[in-house]
Amino acid sequence: MDSKALQDSPDVGVTVVAPDWTIVEWNEAAARITGLPADRVLGKTFWTAFPTARGAQAERVLQDVLVDGQPRSYLAPVHAPDFKGTFFETQASRGPRNRLILAFREVRPELSRESGAIVAAFDEERRLYARLFKILPIPALVLSVDGQILEANAEGGSLLGAADVRSLRGRPLADWVPAAQRSPLAAALREGVAKRQRFRLAVDFAGESVREVDAVIENLDPQRATPKLLFLAIDASREVLLQRKVLEADRLSQLGSLLSGVAHELNNPLAAIAAFAEVLKADATEPGQQEAAEVIQTEALRAGRVVQTLLDFARQRPHMRGPIDIKDIVARVIALHRSALKKARVQAIDSITSDVPAVIGDPQELQQVFLNALVNAEQAIASTGRPGKVMFSSRRTEGRLVILVEDTGPGVPREILDRVFEPFFTTKGELGRGLGLAISYGLVKGMGGRMDMMNVEGGGAALAIELPVDAAPPEPAPEVGAPQTSRSLSVLVVEDEDSVRRGIARMAERLGHRTTTVADFAHAVTELQNAAGRYDALIVDVHLDEAHSGFDLFETLRLEGRGREHRLVFTTGDSMSPKTRDLLQRSERPVLKKPFSLDELREMLARLG
Structure with a gap:
């Protein structure tokens, strides 16, 4: 039967489904057979018209048609009071623009009570496995051998940054994998048809930091001619970062001992x-x-x-708290980082006045805060490939001192400004740990202060460090001459x-x-x-x-x-x-x-x- 005759047939319902599972065509026979007029289904998802197909054999057949383009048919019971004992016999094929074309008709096969019970049992089992897949507490994907995503659970969608997991269907997993790891991923998928694969994979999305996952690939049904692969992932990013932090702490401890001798x-x-x-x-x-x-x-x-x-x-050393000369701290930090600043063609300018009031805090911790701010500013300027400046200035406001560290770098993307103080958040890839600003934020908060990051009009970023001013009267100046x-x-x-x-x-x-x-x-x-x-x-x-x-x-x-x-x-x-x-x-x-x-x-x- 040609397509025109099929569309006009009073006994065969025809629907066309877009790649995002939206129904774009619905003939009169489809409306009569299902009892759903076209205005109730057009523009809606396929699952609106066929809710029982989701997670059952029907959905898997449709996914197979999308993957390899081979037409298939399936028989599925209709779970509705008006269709008791009725089945839909459906033929599915892949049309232009990767759309699904479904032709279905109702049949009432004469099944024995035992056969009907078997069909119902199989259908219930499929639903159970589909439910298990969806509620897994770790990211899970169903992939084709070429890496195309056929299905994803909620955690899988979260890993890949997708609010709606349906938007992932038909997309290659390689879109989220760094170029250097795409060939190893393809090899693991091919070898996963015959044998379980375990490996570590980097996943990246939306310009955020790379996440490392421990991945497992398993063939769901080795007997199938067209394999489907289960991809399970455990996010190892925090574990890796914590391990690095421990190693860094150990190296710093050894460095401290070495520095003492040096x-x-x-x-x-x-x-x-x-x-x-x-x-x-x-x-x-x-x-x-x-x-x-x-x-x-x-x-x-x-x-x-x-x-x-x-x-x-x-x-x-033990935590200390007392009055701190901010100008002295800034001068020491600039002196310590002078060589790196010269190499990066960055000029550090200290505009803090000599009569700036002392603040209350820990001097060593505050040195760490300002050194981290200076290093971040220097790296931001270096990323532009041009010379630049880092300016230190201060202003007093209501018993507190605000120190500004401004740079002439590219600034911070607006969409991540509110995340810069999050632990483990970094835009520097493998070069970053995502701990510098988070640690600084905690140190300043522990001194009764606060930090804020903002962009500067005309380009660059500014880090504002606000600290309480020492309320004690200043000590009298020592007499001139020893x-x-x-x-x-x-x-x-x-x-x-x-x-x-x-x-x-x-x-x-x-x-x-x-x-x-x-x-x-x-x-x-x-x-x-x-x-x-x-x-x-x-x-x-x-x-x-x-x-x-x-x-x-x-x-x-x-x-x-x-x-x-x-x-x-x-x-x-x-x-x-x-x-x-x-x-x-x-x-x-x-x-x-x-x-x-x-x-x-x-x-x-x-x-x-």
């Missing part, structure tokens, strides 16, 4: 350089020599501050590094004091046991030799009961472990951090004198 090896020579340079500057008679010595000392002290900043980031000792002191320098020992001695002598130097614990004890040796001040390094520390010498003096431990000053060139900090706190002795200046040494000895 800092000791750097700060000791820097202390010697700074000490001798300052003595040379003080003794220089020619302006050129004085200038050269001043440059050497200044750069040595600057290098020492950079090392100290690195240590502050690396070491673990206190002077009224007499010359006898100073014992206990330091294992020869150049540092000599440098400290030269600085003390330049201040008018008498010095004796020893290199280790044993010689220090011997010197102190000398009846003639009375020392007004002891400058002792925390780390002396393999067997002893400066704390051992402190304890020796404490136990002798003569009070000489109160004349001791510790020096250190590395980070302070929790144990070291605890011992320093218990000793209640001051600390000089290497490298230190002549003024710092003068002030310390004046306190002892």
Whole structure:
């Protein structure tokens, strides 16, 4: 029967279904057979007219026709009171534009009661399996061998970013897979016909971050000529990111230990350089020599501050809360990141005024917040391929200070502005972890502040960091000039590094004091046991030799009961472990951090004198 005769047949209902399962044609016979006039079904989904076909054999037959284009027929019972005992015999074929053409007629086969029960049982079982597929708590897809999606459950739709799973039908899964993984996916689908496949797959959609899934492919019916493959996925993105975070934490812990040793090896020579340079500057008679010595000392002290900043980031210490000089924090962060900024052709501009009020918080945590903000701004500018600027500014509002970090990068897409602080959300792909801004947000919130991200008119983005201002009155400024000792002191320098020992001695002598130097614990004890040796001040390094520390010498003096431990000053060139900090706190002795200046040494000895 040709198509025209088929359309006009009073006994054969004809309907045409679009790829999105919308009914686009419905002849008069279809309206008569089903009792549904055309105006009730045209433009509606196929399941409106045939609700019992969904999830049953009929739907699977139609999916097969869509996949391979081979016409098929099926017999399905009509579950309606007016059609009791009636079946629809349906012939399905694939027409132009991937549309389904269905021709159906009602039949009333003479089935025995037993046969009718068998048909009903089969139909019920199919419904049960279809229901099980839909309610699976993990993403599930039914695929053809070439990767075309035939069916998806709600979790599968969520994984692929589809609000309506019906919109996925007929689309290749490869549309959501990075190009590098499409060939391995195709191979897994082919091999999945004969054997279960397990593999890890990256899934991407709507410009959001890539999700990694642990996938399983299983042939639903190995006996079928046209295989259907079940694709199950477990979202492994968070697990992977947490594993990376643990590995990063372990690496950072190892880095912290390494930095402690490196800092000791750097700060000791820097202390010697700074000490001798300052003595040379003080003794220089020619302006050129004085200038050269001043440059050497200044750069040595600057290098020492950079090392100290690195240590502050690396070491673990208890949470602190107190007044913070924002301008100092910003200056340290810019200095720490100066090299990367130069390479990226990014200029950092600090427009924070010198009279900005102190804020309340943790200085190390705030350094982490500003460093993360600077790194994000630098990377945003670098992505444009052009030079740019990062500007730090501040304004005060109702007992709070707002610090703005603005950049001249591309800005943040409007649709993701409200997600930038979400954990694990990143637009940097494999280069990002999605933790930087989320951690910063938590740190600032813990200080009683808040953060906000916005786009700047004309291009770029601005990160606003709002913190409570220190309400305590500012401490009075120290008097100009360091206190002077009224007499010359006898100073014992206990330091294992020869150049540092000599440098400290030269600085003390330049201040008018008498010095004796020893290199280790044993010689220090011997010197102190000398009846003639009375020392007004002891400058002792925390780390002396393999067997002893400066704390051992402190304890020796404490136990002798003569009070000489109160004349001791510790020096250190590395980070302070929790144990070291605890011992320093218990000793209640001051600390000089290497490298230190002549003024710092003068002030310390004046306190002892």
